[in-house]
Each structure stands twice: as structure tokens, then as C-alpha cells.
Amino acid sequence: MDLDFDVVELNAADHPEAGETVPDFTRPLVNDEFWEDVSLSEVCAESDDPVVLVFHPMDGAFPATYIWNEIRDRAWHEDATVVGLSISTPYAHKDLLEERDIEGDYRVYSDPGNGVAEQYGIAMELDGMTGIAEPRPSVFVLDGDRTVQYAWVADEWPDFPDYDTVEAQL
Known part of the structure; x- marks a missing residue:
């Protein structure tokens, strides 16, 4: 298959695993109407259900679009x-939610400094962009105490979660 991009193997990530508690953080959480810390x-x-924390590339990048379309669908x-x-x-983020037609059902944290990804051990530098990093695609299914029930972290770029496996955790 002739791809318009290179698939890049990423270094190992030191991320939270199943059974561990993820670090807490406070950031602006965006919905289709407003955002607040x-x-x-x-x-x-506050959730009676599992919490699925989805780290994704910057809005507008094709992996973010594919990930959110799949989650919505x-x-x-x-x-x-x-x-x-x-x-x-x-x-x-407000534009992403509107463009993906997922208003009301999902919210997205804004972390321009990438500090949360660094805390989670999943920060990666953007190829060709000195000093700019973003989270590698990752999914953590959490319980009410922030304990990881399931973790998936990309080991190559681009990479996508096994959506069926995540669903099985829900």
C-alpha cells in the first residue's frame, strides 16, 4: 500500500497500566456551549459509568478526525x-465537536502545554516541529476512583485503538 505519510515506530511509553491510579489534573473542559476548569x-x-479518557492529536489532524468519528458512530x-x-x-475543541456532530455527548480537555501527557508518560514530539509536543493517541478506561480498568497507548504513528476491545470494557 502506498501511503502519503510514513509510519513511525515510537519509543516505549511509561504510561499508567491497568490497576494503577492515573494522575489527577484540572484543565478547561470544553462542551458545545462553554468551557470551565x-x-x-x-x-x-460524578459518573455512574466508566470514564473513557481519550488522548488524541491536535484537532484538525486526520487521526483526531478518525478517532472521534469512530467514537461518535x-x-x-x-x-x-x-x-x-x-x-x-x-x-x-468547540469547532471539533461541532464539525464531528458530537455536541452535547462528549467533552474535550484543552492542554496546550501538553503537561497532562507528560504526567501520563505519553508525550511525543511532533516530527519537524522543534519544541512542540502532543499526546500520543491513547485510551484509558477509568473507574470512579481514577483506577485504570483498561489502557491502550499507540506504539507507532499513526495508530488507532482497537475500538471493539475498548467497547468490551464498557
Whole structure:
């Protein structure tokens, strides 16, 4: 297959594994109407369902589009609280939610400094962009105490989660 991009193997990530508690953080959490600073612990504690934390490339990158289209089409919000996270601004997240037609059902954290990905051990530098990093695609299914029930972290770029396996966790 002739791809318009190179597939790149990524270095090993030192990320939270099943049974571990993920670090808490507070960042702007964007929905289709507004955003406000909300901690992950607050999201987990308020949810009666598992929380699916989806780290994705910056909004507008083709992997982010594919990931969100798949999550929307599979209606994960029916069985879980789904929140995304990327380095994009709240304004870009509002556009992503609108363009992907997922308003109301999903929220996305804005972390332009990529500090959360660094805490989670999943930060990766963008090829050809000195000083700019973003989270590698990752999915963590969490319980109300932020304990990881399932973790998937990309080991190559681009890479996508096994959506069926994530659904089995829900």
C-alpha cells in the first residue's frame, strides 16, 4: 500500500497500566456551549459509568478526525462518560465537536502545554516541529476512583485503538 505519510515506530511509553491510579489534573473542559476548569477526579466521581479518557492529536489532524468519528458512530456515550484531551485550544475543541456532530455527548480537555501527557508518560514530539509536543493517541478506561480498568497507548504513528476491545470494557 502506498501511503502519503510514513509510519513511525515510537519509543516505549511509561504510561499508567491497568490497576494503577492515573494522575489527577484540572484543565478547561470544553462542551458545545462553554468551557470551565474541571478536574478529572470530579468527572470520575460524578459518573455512574466508566470514564473513557481519550488522548488524541491536535484537532484538525486526520487521526483526531478518525478517532472521534469512530467514537461518535459507536455511541460510546451510551455506556460511558467520554472525555478527550489534546493540545488544541478550547476554541478549536468547540469547532471539533461541532464539525464531528458530537455536541452535547462528549467533552474535550484543552492542554496546550501538553503537561497532562507528560504526567501520563505519553508525550511525543511532533516530527519537524522543534519544541512542540502532543499526546500520543491513547485510551484509558477509568473507574470512579481514577483506577485504570483498561489502557491502550499507540506504539507507532499513526495508530488507532482497537475500538471493539475498548467497547468490551464498557
